[in-house]
Amino acid sequence: MAFFDSELQNTVRDLGKMLGLTIQQQLGPEWLARIEDVRKTGRRSNEGDASATDHLKTLFAELQDEDLLVLGRAFCQFLNLANIAEQEYNVAQQHSDPLAQLNHALSTLDVDADTLEQALTKLQIDLVLTAHPTEVSRRTLIHKYTELAECLKQIHQSHLTEREREKVEERIAELVAQAWYTDEIRTTRPTPEDEAQWGFSVIEKSLWQAVPDFIRELDHTLQQKFAKGVPLDAVPVRFSSWMGGDRDGNPFVTAKVTERVLLLARRRATDLFFKDVDALQSELSMNVCDDALRAAVGDEAHEPYRAVLRELREQLRQTYRGIVATLSGEEVSRAQWITKDEQLLTPLMLCYRSLHHCGMGKIADGALLDCIRRVHAFGCTLLRLDIRQDSGRHADVFSELTRYLDLGDYANWDEQQKQAFLLQELQSKRPLFPRAWQPSSEVQEVIDTCRVIAANEQTGFGIYIISMASEASDVLAVKLLLKECGVSWSMPVAPLFETLDDLNQAAATTQKLLECEWYKREIDGRQYVMIGYSDSAKDAGALAAGWAQYRSQEALVALAKAHNVTLTLFHGRGGTIGRGGLPAAQAIHSQPPGSLDGGFRVTEQGETIRYKFGMPKLALQSLALYASAILQAVVAPPPAPKQAWRDLLDSMAQQACDNYRAVVRHDKNFVPYFRAATPELELGKLPLGSRPAKRRPEGGVESLRAIPWIFAWAQTRLVLPSWLGVMPAIRQAIEQGQREHIEQMLSDWPFFHSRLSMLDMVFHKADASISAAYDSRLVPEDIRYFGDRLRTELADSMALILDLLGQQEVMEKDPQGKASMQLRAHYLQPLHFLQIELLERVRKYGEQPVSPVLERAMMITIAGIAVGMRNTG
Template sequence: MKTQRRLELLLEDLPCEYDPHEYYETTDQLLEPLLLCYESLQLSGSGVLADGRLADLIRRVATFGMGLMKLDLRQESGRHSETLDAITKYLDMGTYSEWDEEKKLEFLTRELKGKRPLVPPTIVVPPDVQEVLDTFRVAAELGSDSLGAYVISMASNASDVLAVELLQKDARLALSGELGRPCPGGTLRVVPLFETVKDLRGAGSVIRKLLSIDWYRDHIIKNHNGHQEVMVGYSDSGKDAGRFTAAWELYKAQEDVVAACNEFGIKVTLFHGRGGSIGRGGGPTYLAIQSQPPGSVMGTLRSTEQGEMVQAKFGLPQTAVRQLEIYTTAVLLATLQPPQPPRELKWRNLMEEISKISCERYRSTVYENPEFLAYFHEATPQAELGFLNIGSRPTRRKSSTGIGHLRAIPWVFAWTQTRFVLPAWLGVGAGLTGACEKGYTEDLRAMYREWPFFQSTIDLIEMVLGKADFPIAKHYDEVLVSESRRELGADLRRELLATEKFVLIVSGHEKLSQNNRSLRRLIESRLPYLNPMNMLQVEILKRLRRDDDNNKLRDALLITINGIAAGMRNTG
């Protein structure tokens, strides 16, 4: 009862005055007497009793622990650097962020090997830094029984991982000293998240550097059963370089990370940070898992599910069971019968060439065209999204109006609303056109038939092209976009048609979604509802931009946004 009461107090954020010896702090502590009872019943010939309700209870405790579900923590790597800046300045050691990578690693490794806390209890730091320190304090109090992974977003160096390990160790040492006993549970596993194309290209090197450090390798073996988890981000890489290039860079990054871990005899779990839309790595689960690089799914896999997709996939018991069956089947097949790698080096070289052209076309439009940002704000409801109470995070990472600081979710969300779904296909047509014009059409068709990754990539792009609507996108431009920028929209629509043409050439299909009739029927059945909502949204945006304080118009806009998102089956 005291264990239950302590958990209730934790949920209510109230202090617990019980002695730690009067309740179970961890799942292992709770399992110990249950397993002892089970073993005793078996030895005394009462196996029927042992395998009944007691076995069910043991399974529940082993599966759900004492907190039902573990939560991951996530923080940007820059916040940890700011925290270590404050600490090293306070200790007159210099400014951590100004050191080169080797000096950082030397400092972090030395402190990790030490037995004293680094952070003085009397230190006074800015609120943002204090928030980071407080987070590690809470993590030390709860331990790995309640928390899962500590994910470092925008990770790019080995020092990003060791910085978290040091702050985690420091918080646990400080708390242990106050309690006069070890902290509950174990340390959280630290998971670097590689998001941009540049960081994905360096992911394997970062993991190799980490595992070459004796302290870190021993820590992984001792505290995490020789298991390294690495997260790859689909959203920012797609916004950074376009969907096609992002898919190829993600594929290569996974190959390199797996190879790096194999070199040191360390097992790896790849954590896929997917969104709900194709532009952010979404798509059919089975297809996605079956197209991973060989050796990247060895009985383990983690993947995010976006909010509205959780409801769609797990909202009912029947659909939840079906989704778990899909995950289980796909992971088992990918483990026992790994997907085929590219048959010949020529295919990889061709992918590099298509990716290069695709990325150049994407970036020349999105980042280098001086008119694009203004066109984006006019042609989509992105500017109005910031005033609406939707989403769990700010639309931007920093107070800048540029595309670079815009989060991937509102970026994809805005284009999905206009039915142009530009992030999922921009640049693809240019890449495929270049390859076909050089005489590689038959090679591309062979790649589509025989290479699961390439087939999956083309199929997903074809699927999203089936959702794109040329007339609707054109209507947004005609009503909302300044006349001087409408030619940019016309160019993009011509590129959409070219992309459709060459995707069909590669796949060998006569029309979009030819091999997915259920999707075609689904799209066609929703058009009578989607089209009026888009027309209404255009008119509301037109009026709202003349009268932006009109709350009735804002409410009406929110209704159209929700309706279109439901009709398109995803937001961002």
Template sequence: MNEESTEPTTGTDDEMAALISGTSAKDASDILFDLLMEVVRRHQPEIAGVFDGSAETSDFTPELMARALQAQGIWFQLLSIAEQNAAMRRRRHIERMRGRDAVRGTFDNVLTEAARDGIAPKEIEDLLRSLRIRPVITAHPTESKRVTVLEKYRKIYLLLRELETTRWTERERQAILADIRDQIELVWMTGELHLEKPTVEHEVLRGLHFFDETLFEKAPEMIALLEGALEHHYPGQHFELPPFFQFGSWIGGDRDGNPHVNTTVTGWALRQNALAALRHYRERIVSLARMLSITERALPVPEGFRETLAHALKMSGEGETIAARNPGEPYRQFLTTVLRKLDATAVRAGGGELELGQPNYANADELIHDLRLMERALAEANSPSIAADLVKPVRRAVELFRFSTVRLDLRENSTRTTQALQALWWASAGHGEGNPPELGSREWRTWLLHELARPLTTERITAALPAEATDLIAMFAQAAEIRRGLDRDAFGSFILSMTRSVDDILGAYLLAKEGGLFLDTAGTEICALPIVPLFETIDDLRAAPAIMREALAIPLIRRSTHWQGGLQEVMIGYSDSNKDGGFVASNWELAKAQTSLTKVGQVAGTPIAFFHGRGGSVSRGGAPTGRAIAAQPAGSIRGRFRVTEQGEVVSYKYANKGTSLYQMELLAASVLEHALKSERETALQPSREFDGAMEALAGASRAAYTGLITHPDLVTYFQSASPLEEISLLNIGSRPARRFGASSLKDLRAIPWVFAWAQNRHIITGWYGVGSALQNFLEVRGSQGEKLLGQMFKGSRLFRLIIDEVEKTLALVDLEIAREYSMLVSDERVRETIYAMIEKELALTAEMVLKVSGGTEIAGRFPQFRAALAVRLPTTNEVNREQVDLLRRFRATESDQTREEFKSALLLSINTVAAGLGATG
């Protein structure tokens, strides 16, 4: 669902825009539904009744059930297209009626307030200099659409936009409708489900699809929007914009629990990332050369550029040929030399060999330099608009994407790195028969520090290391080689999951040293690749400030962070902290950790920046972008922001050009706004009274949540009353559902934990414990407590965000559907015990949330959200019932052949419920 629809509108114009968008969304969805039904009736008329409830699906064969579910899944995707189109129409309407300044989430909106509040140009300039924003695309198993299907949905979106144009005759309109129907029919015949479990290679190519379709083009355009907004609101001021917005990726570099990612796979991913960017630049420069058919007779060529061109032609080795092909056209000639070098660079990036002395680009900076030379020449020749409108966007693209498209993060967990370090200890000379020192002991720390201080030699017997340790060190060696060769920005950082101590961080530095990632030959001074600890559970978040205080006092880490840009990045996990302590406790502990870590960085003289490990669902931090950033603690961002973009979020945000441009601007503008305003805003100022209340609420909420998840019958209930085990069969990700293959709840990844609770419509991860916490607070504090909660609802941005998101989650919970899932639990005592706990807490939570918000019905404050649910939930509920029936039949059969017949239908049901709810995990 459109994230904007969850935010209430304000003001007459916004209400008018919402009304207009609602009408257009309904019209569009009606058109798409009718065309889908036309396709369904043509190919499978017997399943049309699933949309009006007239079909008796229990009589369907597995194959027929699969076709019904496919039709329902296609409907949800078409509905999402209609919603995205409506959101674009709403924004355009507001911009036409009130100006771009009035469109929330835009640079103009932010800078209007900044100029009005008297924020000086110098403050803006200083912030822009340090602004760094990086959404990071991950391959978590929460997205199922194949690239070929994404392309067809993209075509439908474009055709729907064409249909809105009023100039068409009825004949032309009918032709467009026929085109849309054909695309829907092709989706129907293609199938959305992966026939085989996707490899990491498939995931890499799927991630790059969004760059080819929208991001290569629209990211530079987003930078131009900021440039235009600055010129408009601070006229006469010059602002130098760095390439502050760059994409990261974990796809192909994330080893944590994924045995399919190794050095070979990472190397392949790096080549694909590089080739994608180089292909795009080639297309842009070919197009540029076609346009710049400027003759020197019409436009005098600056003398400096003549010398540049002469040198480029000489170095190309084909100067006479190039000049003869485009006589008197200096800019085309120069761009031809650029293309020659770019083609050679692509050969090198792909692993090919170049002829000795063959011109190529050693790095992206050289290509940027050439494009700047062209810009300057055109400007000096009195054509500044051509330079700005045609050449500058290409140069901006190279600055943003360089020769790597994304900054690939490497990730592994501390269990694996520790095993590799213990193997290194054994390989060190003179250890004899003894065992490595105990982890956490003084002896272990002493060994780590000694090895980090020891100059690199050839004494290490690396050939004796286990394969896992060898490959982990090879990963760092590969990063060192690529950074020195093709692109220094090919890698982002090394993420250390499950960081529990300073020793874990030092161990990562030692492995990086062994791989040759230190800048000095001896390997004792500075690590070139940032080492980023990830704190995931609530206990880890609480320990993080002490760990980082100690880490930032270590000279090696201080030297490295200073060289890397003067700050230390810390990643914080939303998913595991939620799984660990529930929704309120997770949000509060994350806020506290950021506040404390920010102070740690200030005292240490090394600022700490945060990498937010968010998911698509509310349970995993997936609140609306603008509101989520606005609720971060004051001073915790300061223009530096990294965030994961996971699963279905990627295709929702970046599949279409207009949406992708807005989503990038929304993210960047929200970060800019927080950096400018957060330390001035009352709603983010620390309040001892509010903080004390949040501490009490978080504690009580966690206690209630823990009472459920530690109940001895919970695992039995969860495994039977949800498709948890069946999710592992779903071919939507290369990663296993469990880190180490264990079967306990503790080792279950947070994504399938959230995923399965959403599928069965319990969704406990987004609300359980909130009612008990609020009730307990009111019982203890009475009328004063009720008054305080009212003040917090109005004055605390974090508390308001929590209540709003809980209330919207409650609208997705359906106890009737949940009861049907519970009937899959064969043990009546287990079934009734756990279901009764959930039923009781749900009623209490709904009562308490409405008491705090002053509402009269759940989600009544969010009319657009409710309107979207009203369209989606009837079909979603039907799919849920179909899934319950499929689970029962799938689990009951012992025949492998029969189970295989049901498998496709079951997997489609899981995909379709996820599409209906708008988020999978």
């Protein structure tokens, strides 16, 4: 771990010692000695000592279920502590400053102030916190870990006195003990409301401070270089959420849940702004003001700023009380509530302009400016709630309705008939839904959701996303539903193209919409389209999906330009490579030219939210990274690929897709192998999130969600979805004489380079020996060959990627990333062999109920490996 200095290694060791002492106090010295033996043996096993591996297997086979549970808990906690130490270390070190890099890049590109000003208008980052259940840590433990990180920050400050240091060390030991004595696994699945509250907490504890800090730093950087900063009313970053709005395949997200989550978000925003305004009215005691402020407060107000802020504070107080009463079931008038951002901005801007007018700009540009920036970023609703639903659920509404009206069955109509019906009703002034109609409960739920949208302010919502969209009628159906349910404003509706076929047809489908005059008027010049990364990769493999995503974006950008429409692409990326995850800068620079002109909207999912935004300084750096990458990409767009490159990638992507599907879809032994070799079936028992693991409980792998699909392969270290089929297709192209073109693409095309460089990281996380260990114990002998074949492809793929990248070993050019994985590798090794032992024991129960101790131990190893791998899905 040469990249990391001794400070981090010492911190990890010290935290481990504290955990060891806690375990010793509870269980005795013999247990501490056993855990130490396993840790040291795990290190030797990870370094390739076969006798150490055999020792782990023998030891675990001899221990009782209760003993395996203790070991699992110990190593899960070791990994959590190592992660916290590394996270705090990285924040403190700040190896790179994205805004400094932006400054350098703008200088290199010789960008002038006018060009920058135009680029700033396109800096619209919309980060969508999603309800995907990939956060394995409980909220109560996350709180302890956050406190622990703060203590580590304090302990590393040199100015502490000896007693101050002792007090912090005592607090660290207390928090480590608290974590040990707390259940790692939730006893029940979180509700959608729980998930939403977790998202709100990330905003309150981190982003609330990080956002104004980020804009201040960006403004300072640009002021220094161009004497032009970020405009006061600019919104370079804002936040949306799927938590409580994403009902695709989640029966627990109902209209009532959505209504409640909207209120909970508004309550949290009101509370946060109340604290801000309360602090401001305490500080702004000046008595000199301009005429506009004086006219607002009257001649009697000796302290005019306090007078206007007290009134705003009282409005916030009344709003908060009203929301609390409504949540309690009381009938409350919303007439006095703050429901629009302007109600916050007007008094704040009155104070801001007055302070500047009266020569007190230094005061105006302090906490008051931060509060104004927060209003623009978060608004009175904290974030904007997206609604997502499957296209089939909307079609069901009209199918039932047309049958009730004796018009036939909408489900059996062709696309032309559907569009004609929908457009006729969209332009009709009479209601479509009969009063006497009593739809089924499933259809009623869809209608109720749209009525919740109608009953709430526009500011509380983002966009309406249609999963599995494939036709223009899918979008028009939602528009008609919203109209019939009384939504008086034009809610943006985004089709989500997520299978390979739908991505390939995305532009054609969108063109049908934009050629419709009514629709063109309705959208007022802006179209949202969501690109699905997870399901397309699961459908066609990583390379074919990535190329389809790129081409669909290219075509959509050209289509929007032809129709003079602003296109906002919404990227449904997951945290892992198999679900479209890439480092922010690479993801942005690998997009097609022009794809950022309408802003950048992206999902932030599960554990990546905590890793990117869980601490204010982390969040500041993540936001700066996004802004820097986007501004550079707008000012100097990535090059469009040469035709020869496109032709070659067409061929390689098709071959990679064929390779992938030949294994996943067409080999009859794949599903039995997958189910035996991975803990996929056991994952369903882990109460990660509110959404079921499968869209259809009775379905097979094809119905499995992308998250558990990725999660299962990560547990066994085969990480198969990220690489399967890719390198054999590239090898075939090389054998056909295309190596020179491939090397040019790797050197000069950011999209292609990002694909291959990320495989370098994937291969570092992969471990064929661990995968083989799972197979040897868990996979029936007659299909064990399957894993051997996959590991052969893995080895060949690793050799080829090293050859193309000119490296001797994986992650040679990313020493920090390599050291990061190595920091946890020795703790991960025992957990894998522990999980193998537990899986074998669990499966012996067959259809019988599993021992609670054994089941808990199983779940803890799943959570621990996810923590050690730093991702789940």
